[in-house]
Amino acid sequence: MAHEVKKSDAEWRDELSPEQFAVLREAATERPWTGELLDEARSGLYTCAACGAELFKSGTKFDSGCGWPSFYESVRPEAVTLIEDTSLGMKRTEVRCATCDSHLGHVFDDGFGTPTGDRYCMNSLALGFTPAAE
Helix, strand or coil, rough: CCCCCCHHHHHHHHHCCCCHHHHHHHHHCCCCCCCEEEEEEEEEEECCCCCCCEEEHHHEECCCCCCCCCCCCCHHHHHEEEEEEEECCCCCEEEEEEECCEEEEEEECCCCCCCCEEEECCCCCHHHEEEECC
């Protein structure tokens, strides 16, 4: 898949904090219950922290109790890329930004009580947030 935003590791390192680089470009995971967007409750739009692409609307965010911001669907199906991840000895589905190929988190089919049944479990460090105009 061709990504609209392509940069070298050096360019990404210049633009991202070391923690963001680890999550977005090296697929690290931030510690649960530590992300600044976990308890964000305002209306608005969640974007990719690397490239600014629109990813999730606040209306799809829910408290899954997992320790990371959770959403039941992306803003558009083509906004994210889903990749099979068999690291850590388990089968998971990795979620990447379709625009810049940055790691965002994983999606699971245990979003019980949501319209889709999905739980997009995202790293706060991978997201930006723009509050809706009041």
